[in-house]
Amino acid sequence: MSNGASDHRPRIEVTNVPTPQQERGARRLSTLGRVLLALGLAAGLAAGWIALPAFLYGRQEQPLAFNHLVHVETAAMSCEDCHSFGVDGSYVGIPPLSACADCHSEAQGDSEAERILVDDFVTPGREIPWLVYARQPDNVYFSHAPHVRLAEIECRRCHGDHGKSETTPVYQYNRISTYSRNIWGPRIAGGGPNEWDSMKMSDCVSCHAERGVHDHCLMCHK
Amino acid sequence: MSTHSGVTATTSYAMVIDLDKCTGCGACMVGCAVENNISVPPVAAAENRGLTWIRVYRVDNGKEFPEHRSVCVPIPCQHCDNAPCIHVCPVTAVQMDESTGIVGQIPTRCMGCRYCMAACPYHARYFNWFDPIWPEGMEDTLNPDVSPRMRGVAEKCNFCHGRLDRARELASAGGRPTSEPVTYQPACAEACPHGAITFGNMLDESSEVYQLAHGPHAFRLLEALGTKPKVTYLSREPWVRRIGLSRLDMVRGLADAPEGA
Numbered sequence: 001m002s003n004g005a006s007d008h009r010p011r012i013e014v015t016n017v018p019t020p021q022q023e024r025g026a027r028r029l030s031t032l033g034r035v036l037l038a039l040g041l042a043a044g045l046a047a048g049w050i051a052l053p054a055f056l057y058g059r060q061e062q063p064l065a066f067n068h069l070v071h072v073e074t075a076a077m078s079c080e081d082c083h084s085f086g087v088d089g090s091y092v093g094i095p096p097l098s099a100c101a102d103c104h105s106e107a108q109g110d111s112e113a114e115r116i117l118v119d120d121f122v123t124p125g126r127e128i129p130w131l132v133y134a135r136q137p138d139n140v141y142f143s144h145a146p147h148v149r150l151a152e153i154e155c156r157r158c159h160g161d162h163g164k165s166e167t168t169p170v171y172q173y174n175r176i177s178t179y180s181r182n183i184w185g186p187r188i189a190g191g192g193p194n195e196w197d198s199m200k201m202s203d204c205v206s207c208h209a210e211r212g213v214h215d216h217c218l219m220c221h222k
Numbered sequence: 223m224s225t226h227s228g229v230t231a232t233t234s235y236a237m238v239i240d241l242d243k244c245t246g247c248g249a250c251m252v253g254c255a256v257e258n259n260i261s262v263p264p265v266a267a268a269e270n271r272g273l274t275w276i277r278v279y280r281v282d283n284g285k286e287f288p289e290h291r292s293v294c295v296p297i298p299c300q301h302c303d304n305a306p307c308i309h310v311c312p313v314t315a316v317q318m319d320e321s322t323g324i325v326g327q328i329p330t331r332c333m334g335c336r337y338c339m340a341a342c343p344y345h346a347r348y349f350n351w352f353d354p355i356w357p358e359g360m361e362d363t364l365n366p367d368v369s370p371r372m373r374g375v376a377e378k379c380n381f382c383h384g385r386l387d388r389a390r391e392l393a394s395a396g397g398r399p400t401s402e403p404v405t406y407q408p409a410c411a412e413a414c415p416h417g418a419i420t421f422g423n424m425l426d427e428s429s430e431v432y433q434l435a436h437g438p439h440a441f442r443l444l445e446a447l448g449t450k451p452k453v454t455y456l457s458r459e460p461w462v463r464r465i466g467l468s469r470l471d472m473v474r475g476l477a478d479a480p481e482g483a
Contacts, residue, residue: 088388089395139330139369141387145394216319218326218383222369 053188058175062168063128064116069166075103079155079163091144093134097127131171133182134159134199141222151211160196233403234323235381236424237411238434239296240456243418246278246294253413254298256363257382259370261354271351275299275379276410283461293462296419298410299346299379300443300451301325307338307347307378315376323424323452324381332375339376343444343468344451347378381421382408424452439463446470 071077082095101122107114121128136142147153155163172181185191185198192198201220208215254260254275263272275298282292305325308316315331316338318324327338327347339347353373356364364370367384371377389406398404403423411419422431434440435454441463442451447470457463 085395089392141367141384143387143391143394145391146400149397150394150399214321216321216326217317217328217331218319218324218380221328221330222367222384222387 049188056175057172057181060131060171060173062131062171063120064113065167066113067166068163072163083155085145085149089143089145091148093144094130094132097121097125100128131180133169133171133180135180136183136199137177137179139221141220156196158196158199160194231321231323232401232425233321234424234452235301235386236323236422236431236435236452236454237298237301237381237408238420238431238440238454238456240418240420240434241293241295241462242457242459243416244278244294244296244414245416246280247415248278249413249415250276250296250410250419251278253409254379257365257368257384257409259354259364259368261352261356261370263352267352271349273348273350273377275346275348275377277345281462281465291459291461293457293459293465295455295465296410297344297346297443298453299325299381300344300449300453301379301381303450303452304448306341306343306449310337310341312337322386324383324386325378326380326383327376327378329369329371329375329377334374334376336376343447343449347376349376350374382406385409441466444468446474 071082072079082092082099084092086092100117104114104117104122107118117128120126148155173179174181174184182197183199185200187197190198190200195203204220205215251274255273258275260273260275276296278294278296280292280294282290285291301324303318303323305316305318308318308325312335313331313333315328315333317326317328319326334349336349339345339349350371350373354370365384367387385406385408386404389404390400393402393404394400403426405422408419408421411421420431420434422429424432424435426432434456437456439456439458440454441457442454443466445451445466446468455463455466
């Protein structure tokens with residue numbers, strides 16, 4: 001752009017030196033900005049770490065509060081009395097009502113849970129609609145047989161110390177996916193302090209990798 | 223058989239279909255649909271938008287009566303050792319299990335681009351154009367071992383993997399190690415009233431499927447493409463054995479041009 005006509009334009013010098021008033025204004029704004037930033041960050045974190053989990057997870061109570069400990073210690077039952085393999089190799093995770101009715105055809109004590117069991121389920125012959133903490137999504141295939149019979153993995157490796165619990169925890173489910181929170185884990189970022197806190201695909205894969213199991217998509221997906 | 227990933231395969235599931243026994247009744251298609259939760263498309267849908275994992279085609283010899291002959295050819299996924307659908311899938315939703323030879327499709331991973339359908343020379347892949355809807359009350363017939371697919375993904379035969387899972391579960395519960403081969407029958411083989419479909423382990427040389435596939439009447443579809451299909455067809459009729467030939471065979475001079483072409 002060096003033609004003769006443009007040489008007649010007035011030259012304007014732009015300086016960036018701020019006035020003292022402008023300097024004070026800039027400092028005030030930056031202080032306000034910092035406060036806003038901190039507040040915004042705090043609000044964002046609170047929304048992400050407190051409000052989101054509260055909104056994301058719905059809560060449901062079990063039909064009755066089951067006490068594992070009293071069955072194991074007072075009634076001296078073994079785990080296999082209720083949780084065992086069927087003849088076709090499938091695993092009975094939740095026992096049928098008949099297993100309960102063997103002992104609880106009538107109330108043996110005066111607990112509220114037992115009253116519900118006898119009055120609402122055993123007497124009318126209605127199966128208990130348990131909410132299964134470890135239920136996997138529909139496209140997941142899992143079989144207990146190779147894990148328990150062949151690899152001899154303890155129940156607590158994946159399920160935790162359920163056998164020592166005195167009550168049933170509140171069942172939490174993801175409102176979007178409807179999956180149990182036990183799959184993802186108690187932390188909002190996934191997992192938890194114990195190795196049985198989550199049952200995600202990464203948990204399966206890492207254990208398989210440790211044990212040198214040959215993996216293939218269709219082995220665990222259907 | 224040792225494969226490139228170091229897995230020593232003891233099983234390579236394969237299928238033999240005897241075309242001389244096939245009457246085209248379609249029982250294999252029905253048995254497959256029931257087993258694998260294959261939904262029915264809406265009534266108004268176009269003819270080519272339906273789903274089936276095994277389709278029975280009819281092929282004829284192109285001659286007029288009285289020389290006219292036709293044959294029914296059921297075509298499931300051929301579970302190619304060198305599967306084009308695996309190579310083209312951009313999201314690795316198709317995999318070959320090297321311990322069984324089964325080519326698996328993971329619908330939750332599929333993004334519905336349909337490259338695999340374009341790549342498959344056997345037209346053995348199908349696309350879910352519609353949401354899977356079962357009429358009221360029919361949900362009770364769903365097979366719990368197979369997850370229904372959603373709209374917008376491709377699907378295909380997986381040699382009834384749900385049945386393989388069940389067979390493995392039973393073997394494991396009995397204490398048999400997972401490296402040992404298990405035997406099972408896919409739904410189409412079970413449904414065929416003429417016993418035209420034989421299924422078994424191709425690595426076991428005493429198996430029926432091995433004997434039949436290495437017999438004099440065996441042929442495979444489009445072998446010249448190098449896909450190495452695991453489904454073998456049988457026929458005593460020479461003209462039927464020619465339906466497996468491709469244009470490539472003729473270009474290479476491996477086969478004569480079809481009569482009357």
